[in-house]
Amino acid sequence: MIIAAIIIAVLLIFGIGIYNSLIGKKNQVANAFSAIDAMLKKRFDLLPNLIETVKQYMQYEGDLLTKVVELRAKAASPNLSNEERLDLDKQLGSSVKGLMVNVENYPDLKANQNFLNLQSTWTESEEQIAAARRAYNSSVTDYNNAIMMFPGSIFAGMMNYQPIAVLANTEEERKNISAKDLFNN
């Protein structure tokens, strides 16, 4: 009788442990996404300033600038899904990269201290987003492993937990020298 009670107690504690750890891992994924979100916001906030500074010098890059302004307007709208935000960020990244590459043609802009600060803050935000994405992927992998492996898989089935897709690496993350490319040196 006592032995049976002990076995049940142990199983119960074990079960609670797995249940809690699954919930913890799922929350961790949400938490990791909010880190990306915070970084994205920081990056979008840089845009008005960047656009203002660049506009004064880059008369011949109208198309690129218009695209950045449009994307910025989209990014400001509050009803965006996570995927949309990430997609916007990707587009913004490549547009701004296009702008930065063309800076070579504008010596005055290249010498502007305000622009240089913005440029390095932009690169900093790029690396921070890359880091946040990697942290997110790591916690997603952790969560996926937990719900797909035994005995977590049993609980996950009951709790209706589904695997989450990891974020595809952007070209920049794969190369990881994007910052240098941006500066074109």
Place this chain on the structure above:
Amino acid sequence: MAEETATGASLQIILNELEIQRKKVSDIKTKAYLFLAGGVILIAIGVLLGSLMIAGAISGGASIITSIVLFSNSSQKFNDYRHEFKQRVVATVLKSIDPSLEIEYKYGLLESDFINSQLFTQRPDRYRSQDQIYGNAGKTRFSFSEVHAEYKTETQTKNGRQEHWHTILKGIVFCADFNKHFNGLTVVKPKDMGSALGAWISDKMPIFSSSSKQLVKLENIEFNKAFVTYSTDQVEARYILTPAMMERLCELNDKSAATISVSFIGSYVYIAFPLEKDYFEPPVFKSLLTTKSLDEDLSIVRFMYAIISELDLNTRIWGKE
């Protein structure tokens, strides 16, 4: 090129001068050893022959006292010689690598800095550090020092308590200004049985890990084989340890005989290299003039200097100058 030849020529002059000083030290030390050995032999003969015990004791004792005087004399001369070697030879060699490099041989990494670097969790009970070399490589300020840190354990034996000393680190601690801003702490430790178990516990049973630092699971397989990473901030750890930085740290680790430890704290990167040899010490019984005498010292300085470019710390594009 002309400058290099000039440095080489002035170094040769210094070495020639110091060689004379070295010979003096070596002569006195040799004499001291001879007197010591002679004294011991005389006493031994006296004891063996019995009848000559007093004569043996007196002559042997006199010989040993002479050797003690000679030893103390040589130690004074050796200190002067050592001082000259570090101030002139090592300093000149450093300038040949980079004009900004300097040596403060009496000073090293402060014990408080060693503890604050959090490279090692064990606090030292005995700490020595010397031969601090510092300067700039491009835009990055750096320094490195020889460090010997130990901790003590005590065991109860029949004859009372017995102390045991264990080495935390004997080697060099390198410190440089990091090229990115960060606020938290990230530590990269060698993966051994203990740290692997610790990592497993903090991953599977986080309740049992009391530390504020979390295990960081990184993507680089090679890196994970060699190291375990903890950080106060998961995102910041990845901001610092980019895929490129992880590869660079692996390369640096491959060049070092024992696995390195790395910590990122307070805007600095600290790297501990466990090493057997004492560097920047002048030879006594070997000539200063052989080409090899300075090779090891030179190569360790070059190695430390190259870390800045290997870790790409001069790329300052992330808003930190």
